[in-house]
Amino acid sequence: MAPYLNRNLIHLEGSLGQFRISNRLDTWSCKIGTNAVYTVEDLRKKMDEFTPTLPGPRVEWLKEVPLKVLCFIWRAKWGRIPSTQALEGRGVQVPSIICGYCLNGVESADHILIQCEFAVIVRNWIMNWCGINPGDIDNLDTLLHSVANWSQCTTKRRILTLICYGMIWSIWKARNERIFNQVKRSPTQVMDDI
Numbered sequence: 001m002a003p004y005l006n007r008n009l010i011h012l013e014g015s016l017g018q019f020r021i022s023n024r025l026d027t028w029s030c031k032i033g034t035n036a037v038y039t040v041e042d043l044r045k046k047m048d049e050f051t052p053t054l055p056g057p058r059v060e061w062l063k064e065v066p067l068k069v070l071c072f073i074w075r076a077k078w079g080r081i082p083s084t085q086a087l088e089g090r091g092v093q094v095p096s097i098i099c100g101y102c103l104n105g106v107e108s109a110d111h112i113l114i115q116c117e118f119a120v121i122v123r124n125w126i127m128n129w130c131g132i133n134p135g136d137i138d139n140l141d142t143l144l145h146s147v148a149n150w151s152q153c154t155t156k157r158r159i160l161t162l163i164c165y166g167m168i169w170s171i172w173k174a175r176n177e178r179i180f181n182q183v184k185r186s187p188t189q190v191m192d193d194i
């Protein structure tokens with residue numbers, strides 16, 4: 001008999017040898033929580049223990065923000081939104097990867113949402129409206145990081161986060177309206193939406 005089969009057999013015998021037949025009824029018990037009772041909360045905690053900590057600022061899962069918007073922000077943070085640069089990278093034929101609004105850079109996630117002239121005008125206006133110095137922001141990570149570390153007051157920070165998520169989503173929607181529906185919305189109209 002191969003050595004590993006022999007080892008497995010010995011292990012199996014050892015495991016089975018620990019079992020004792022009982023006269024009581026069989027029951028189920030859950031080992032991940034307290035009181036041997038399964039709850040979704042306990043499972044969630046257990047899963048969090050195994051979830052690796054991802055680098056960079058985290059996306060806040062705020063209940064006031066629609067799930068599709070949160071998912072979009074999360075994907076945008078990782079550059080996983082269908083910008084023309086991303087589509088080209090996946091082998092989709094696109095007429096040009098240059099931004100159709102400013103013609104001043106490759107249309108990446110960071111370009112659309114942060115670096116494009118359109119995004120800069122909207123962001124500066126929103127930041128001024130909130131009484132914040134827009135600062136030097138050149139990618140989505142930097143924006144999320146500065147929002148996550150702004151103000152000691154959690155309520156104020158939460159409101160600013162909500163506004164920023166709304167801003168990012170509105171810029172993306174305006175971009176899609178321009179490309180797919182030929183509707184040209186000005187930065188001022190987008191600011192009004194936000």
Ligand SMILES: [Zn+2]
Binds near residue numbers: 102103105111115117
């Ligand atoms: Zn642009």
